[in-house]
Amino acid sequence: MELVFDCMRIFSWVTLVGIVSFIVHQYGTVWLKSERVRRKLRMQGIKGPQPSFLYGNLSDMQKLQLHAQAILKLPNEQTEFVAHDYTNTLFPFFEHWRKEYGLLYTYSTGMKQHLYVNQPELVKELNQCITLDLGKPSYITKKLQPMLGNGVLRSNGLGWAQQRKIVAPEFFMDKVKGMVGLMIKSTQPLLSKWEECIEAQGGSTAEVKVDEDLRGVSADVIARVCFGNSYVKGKEVFSNLRNVQKAMSKQNFLFGLSSFRGKLFPINKQNEVMSSLDREIESMILEAGKERKQDSLEKSSSSERDLMQLLLKGAASDQSILDKESSKRFVVDNCKNIYFAGHESTAVAASWCLMLLALHPEWQTRIRVEITDHCPNGLEDADSISKLKTVTMVIHEVLRLYPPAAFVSREALEDTKVGNLILPKGVCIWTLIPTLHRDPDIWGQDANEFKPERFSDGVSKACKFPQAYVPFGLGPRLCLGKNFAMVQLKVVLSLVISKFSFSLSPNYSHCPTYRMIVEPGNGVYILVQKI
Template sequence: MEEEEFVAIMKISLPVGIIIAIVGGISIILMCAYGGEWRKSQRIRRKLRMQGIKGPPPSSFLHGNLPDINRINKSAHHQQAEAVQTNSYDGARHHPHPHQELDFTASLFPCFEHWRKQYGLVYTYSTRMKQHLYVNQPELVTEMNKIMTLDLGKPTHVTKNLAPLLGNGILRSNGLSWAHQRKLVAAEFFMDKVKGMVGLMIESAQPLLKKWEELVEEEGGTAEVEVNKDLRTLAADVISRVCFGHSYSKGKQVFSKLRFMQTTMSKHGTFLFGVKGLWDKINFLKKKENEVSMKEMETQIESLIWELVEERKLECSEKPCLEKDLMQLLLEAAAIDEGLPKNSGKQFVVDNCKNIYFAGHETIAITASWCLMLLAKYPQWQTRVRDEIVELFPTGIPDADSLPLLKTLNMVIQEVLRLYPAAAFVSREAYEDIQIGNLHVPKGVCLWSLIPAMNRDPENWGQDANEFKPERFSEGLSKACKYPQAYVPFGLGPRTCLGKNFAIVQLKVVLALIISKFSFSLSPSYKHSPKYRMIIEPEYGVHILIRKI
């Protein structure tokens, strides 16, 4: 009997022993792999420190400085929320100096500013096994943006997080895929092409102007408008017409869903470093507005875009267009499939449409909103811009050839881009060891330059760096600051934003039309609270009081 019991126990114990052995073996393999990655990360850190680069020591073996980042960010965001509730961020009434704009850099990007004060303009930190290099020294930023090699590209962990929103389009791709897409898309935004878009920009603005005129009349002479919403619709209509041959109304659902994904990903946790904590993620998933998964939303957007593509293909087959728009060029490139992975033609078209839809209207609408906010706050500059517009365009309708003559308006736009840049970072990852100035950057390191901090650096811009002074650009960028190459609202070098010409021309057209017809001031309900949602935008909108001239 004892022998039978022993055999039975062995039969049970044998599988258990095998399972324990397998689990133990897997654990050892994982520990070895993780240990290898950790040692690699530490070697990179030592290489940077040997060059005199300091930084916060990792506070966690598994997560590097992520716990520090979350702690610093949580504390700063809590303070900002309290400040907004007590109106101390109210742009209309609470500024320490009549011409000074509050520096939001420390409140939006607290860990970067916290460490900058400790370690200077160049320092290193880590997130999990990834080593990062903060570079805000103007000379190094200039060198970084001049590098032509494809060995320096977008950080892989960021592009991975942005995949649902941007697919593998030009804003997210790297290497030869990026070079191929940029060559195709950039040609559509050369200045000669953009000049031909001015008529469509003016046409797209008419519904907004009419809406505001009717609103002013209904309200008895003065009306309050949340301009950022209307400007977003206007910018979406422009990009739809000039690039894809249809109006905003046809692509309205696409823009709405892209906006939902943008705000949802921002709330989900920092896409720059990963999700916040477990409970933040659970609470996020519980919220009713997030019931539709990101994957489902991505599928819906792609389906809607392809419907627009098919409709455009049908239109062009029935009535050939004299001049091809961007959508037609994308379709031709997909048909040729040159430089693209196999069987990716449809995805190539959809992804680039998503990228152009998103980038082509969000940043322009937000920059125009900040422009109107500052012109409302500083009426003397509003008057100067209006006088210039009246002198150049007596009818109030701008023309493409005379837009470069709007010197005062250009100065205002440049100053707004300096104080409230839409893009927050220039970010790169070294795919191979690379030399940047006197700095040797090991393979795998991610580089970050914080644009708002550079744009308000007193060493570059002077002690009035936080003041709204468009006149600093009166003699051009070269005379506006000590290191002009560190002023990068559209990037610099080979990765300069390909929509720069398009953005500046559209800003001039839209602002000229609005300023020639309306005068405006800040509404008492306006709360000044810049928020980072992939771009720097007004958290509570821009509310202004408008009057018809």
């Protein structure tokens, strides 16, 4: 019996030593890779904070974040003042290091080495770099898998290029122009709802919280565009995707340790919930796909087909998608991608637009006069939308101050040359968009002020370096839905301003919050009055 116990003790020790050795080997290997990347960057004169073993600069990042959050909780006597520069509170570590090391520096999170790039010249080089060797960071896209699958937003290399080739043409401007009628139709319920709120609250003025109403409009538009006659089912899909997004936003994408950490800990309850939602979403999309496939056989021209039907057709004709399962995944994953990029970001941008226009009623008046001059019969089609230059200026300025996407992020999948800089394989590149959009050397001393007139002659004349304006990302991975988002924002703003005047409610609390995108943390409350 004693021999058995001795054998068990020896086995336990051997197992423990084996596990520890495995962990040390794995971390040692990854650490050495990270150190090699950091050394290559430092040899090019790029400095940054000194990382600690295993954790890199995570400890400093967390301390700076906690300090910023503590300051936010302090009482503020200027409750009516809305400060547009939120980078110090949302991303204090980036701002802290920028002041110390400049617009180009390196830092690490756990075993991952990063490069902060906010130099306009380098941003321009990144914008012009068309290589497939710069993709989305793998450690982040793994976390986004439940939300995006392996669609065009998350994939890299040839897989990304093939998907973009199929999806991109469906968002060219000639196609988007044909969606204006759907956008107008989807916005009408919101206008009716606000009119009813005014009547219910005395017939003069009503307080409304715009966030969910605008999400409803955006979801309705995407559902109609994607699912055609099955748009009600599409809205159910997007409701579930919204729940996935809420669950995922609780995770931390900036402080994450290396992917090795995930191998040590079992799937938690939150992941199980997301997996269940994902299966339900996939089932609903595939069911809608069957309906759309049948309908597409009955329609002769592609102009009569909705986006899902066109995706199905594209998947069927693409030589890289050879089997039925690949075709299913392509359609499911890209429907998810279209939801996230075309629904959530556009709705949040619209919320920021109404917040800033509520603060600056003179721009409401200017837009209203423009609509009366150029669209006396109201919005009718894409041609009437194209005449609204003031609306375009306002949207550009809102997207400068409050771009929904906080970062442009890339990972060097191979050693890649950008300008005079060699990006070693494995390094993640981060461009902080809000900082780039507020740099006084680029935009002038009024960079933190709301001044749409800076865009009166277009983006190219709005600032010293036009390449520094990147609300839709940059390079070959520029947002596919740029045209779609801009047209939808013009439709929503024009219809709202035609019907209502509005101001910021005393209940509004300015609190930009990063939840995968930068959104109003406490919602946007406005006081609306019928024209």
